[in-house]
Amino acid sequence: MSEPYIVVNDLAKRFQIAERDPGLWGALKGIARRRYRTVEALHGVSFEIGRGDLVGYIGPNGAGKSTTIKILSGILVPSGGTCEVAGLTPWQSRVEHVARIGVVFGQRTQLWWDLPVVESFELLRDIYRVPQAHYVRERDELVELLDLVPLLDVPVRQLSLGQRMRSDLAASLLHDPEILFLDEPTIGLDAVSKLAMRDFIRRRNTERGTTVLLTTHDMDDVEALCSRVMLINHGTLLMDGTVADLRSDRRRVVVDFSEPVALAAHHSALVRSSSGERIVFEVQSRVPEFVAEVTAAYPVQDLMVEHPPIEETVAALYQQVRSVDGTGIRE
Amino acid sequence: MNSRIFLAIVAVRCRMLLQYRAAALAGFGTQLFWGFIKVMVFVAFYASAVSEPPMTFAQVLVYIWLGQALLALLPWNVDKEIAEQIRSGGVAYELLRPVGLYGFWFARTLAFRLAPTLLRMVPMLAFTYFMLPWVGLAEWALPPPASSAAGGFFLLSALATLLLSTAVTMILHISLMWTISGEGFNRMMPGVVPLLSGLIIPLPLFPDWLQGVLFWQPFRGLADVPFRIYSGHIPASEAVLEIGMQLGWSALLIGMGVALLTRARRRLVVQGG
Known part of the structure; x- marks a missing residue:
């Protein structure tokens, strides 16, 4: 920089939003006494x-x-x-x-x-x-x-x-x-x-x-x-x-096997999806070791390593915040 | 805001509004029809008058036909685009331009008053001045100005009317920032403006005890003043003073508009965009 x-x-930045209860009674009450809700659009940025x-x-x-x-x-x-x-x-x-x-x-x-x-x-x-x-x-x-x-x-x-x-x-x-x-x-x-x-x-x-x-x-x-x-x-x-920074250190490993395989349970990866001969693994780290392990143990036809889509990381971040915060809108 | 920006905005808006020729043509037909009805009403009034009326019939004719020609100049409605901007909050985006908001809107509003007036005025004046004598209705036609001085002062006074009308329309626009829907204040105007400007009944024909009140109000400058200058009912010697009053009212209303807009902007800013 x-x-x-x-x-x-x-x-x-705080906005005042006029609120009223739903229905006719709410509209009538709104005439007599306006209720305002404060929405904090910005909070110490x-x-x-x-x-x-x-x-x-x-x-x-x-x-x-x-x-x-x-x-x-x-x-x-x-x-x-x-x-x-x-x-x-x-x-x-x-x-x-x-x-x-x-x-x-x-x-x-x-x-x-x-x-x-x-x-x-x-x-x-x-x-x-x-x-x-x-x-x-x-x-x-x-x-x-x-x-x-x-x-x-x-x-x-x-x-x-x-x-x-x-x-x-x-x-x-x-x-x-x-x-x-x-x-x-x-x-x-x-x-x-x-x-x-x-x-x-x-x-x-x-x-x-x-x-x-x-x-x-x-x-x-x-x-x-x-x-x-x-x-x-x-x-x-x-x-x-x-x-x-938005990217996690996770990688996705997409493996096409030349024949259906039965996976042993000890591999240090999550299976995200499997369809036919294609299995998508999610690997936290040590990608080279994992690839070596898989190619040694099974008949592998093709193999790709990719970043998980950044959207997923960001969505996870948004989600995390929501659960910390508890509510959708701060009042 | 400098005059070049001002004129550029006026020119662009006028060019856009001049596209609405069909509306102008329809307006011409309607206004001609009402003009004839008014003329006939006054023919009947003057035929049965028991005392000398305060205006000659020729002066009334001027009043009627100029009124029909310049109807669109009266500040009785608002620019729908500006109203929509205020309603939707789009007004905030106008603040992205490096010009004062009042001047920016004043230019637009001036075009909004000027363009439709030009479109309707030309056929109406041509028809009532040239066509009516030609078809044998000379006694109902628009008479020429009382003198060349009266004609010149009339043009100046009409320009002052444009200014005054724009200033009043600006107040209507700014008031929309309080009453979002445009009701209330703006519902009142179509009733008040034609009456107090003289468009319904020429102001000199009102009872004497009302003349003082009618004299000291701004709407007179929208119709009564330029029309009577044209017909010589206001002599050329008093025309300068009358035009001065039109300008004075304009200045006062512009000042009011600027003050109101400053207050409205503070509200707008608090409410958010």
Whole structure:
């Protein structure tokens, strides 16, 4: 990590949610006396991100990812804690701050629904005061890299999700921001669009040195892009490390035997599944020894060693937290 | 916000809203129909008047036809897109743009008032000014301005009306942040605005004891002032003062809007996005 560029310290955010009992009686009671429930979306989150870093921010739905992004982008004021992005407090110097960042929310377009894509771009050029020469250069590069040529004259409402996301990403970068916040940029995209999206984000990060904070549910995004991952749940940061940290030291050994075998019980592995001649083992460590043992004892036709999918590890982590915490929502 | 950004937003919104030509055409038909009914009502009133009315019939005609032409300028409804943004919380995302929210919305709102007005005004003025005399209804046609000075002041006053109307519409928009559904305040406006602006009955025809109240309220600047400047009922010598009052009300309402939006934003921020 280079010099700290984004510094978040003990960030907290509480929401008041009006509640009422179900049914007509509940509605009537609600008129007389409103009951509020406090939901803690963030609960003392601290981290630092260096200039030019590409950091993944993961966690289950409702964990506080989007709330963090909204605070960092200056549209939400936290209930407590401090936060500095490139020397500015986002919600205090909003106009100055948002001019330097780009934000994409995968769930919501920021383009103008009824306008052709290129007109949205031109309006953004005016709003961000991008000089015409800069604008033309940036637009042409983005249009080429994100394959937007056929989309430029199409109204946003007629775009497919993949096309819209590419246009949204381009729109967030026209003013060449130093920082890019991406909130689930690959949600709902097909495999090809996801790959294109990842490739683009990686290039932007390495070639321009744009600092990127990315939230996602797709562990492939994280594996492909992020050297560093932060995992949040129930508004608390649970893990801040590398992708390798997310992987356990377990390996999966897939063995195809040339004939059905009866396994001896003493092997130091779990049988995860077996179907016909194929048996999938899970091995904690000492993989070479296990492989030697199996090939010596049985007629082996083929053998593969793989990482367990990172999703499983992450799901296990989410699960663990839930059982420690006891309840779904902290009240 | 600088004027270039402001104009860019206005231009883009206008271009979008100018697409709704079919609605404008339908609106033209309806407004023409109501215009004729009003004209006939006043023909009957003036035929049976026992004393000298405070406006000539020609001045009433100006009032009616300009009223029908500029109906869309009245601040009686809200921009559905802005209303939807407030309802869905999308307003928070507007804060991602490096511009002040009031100016940003003011530009959109100005376009929202201007574009439909332009679409309806042109055919209505053409029809009532040129077509009616041509088909032999000259006595019901829109008369020309009282003088060239009256015409010039009318244009200035109409621009002030656009400003005033936008400022009132902004207050409606901002009030949506309190009453999410847009009921209440916004239900009231279609009743209050046409009456107090003079669109239902020209303000000079109200009883004398009401004239003081009617004079000191902002809605007069939406219709009564520009229409009477055009017809010469307000002499050119007083036009500057009247336009000044329109601008004064606009400034006051803009100030109110900015203050309300600042308060509303604090609420919004507390509630979350």
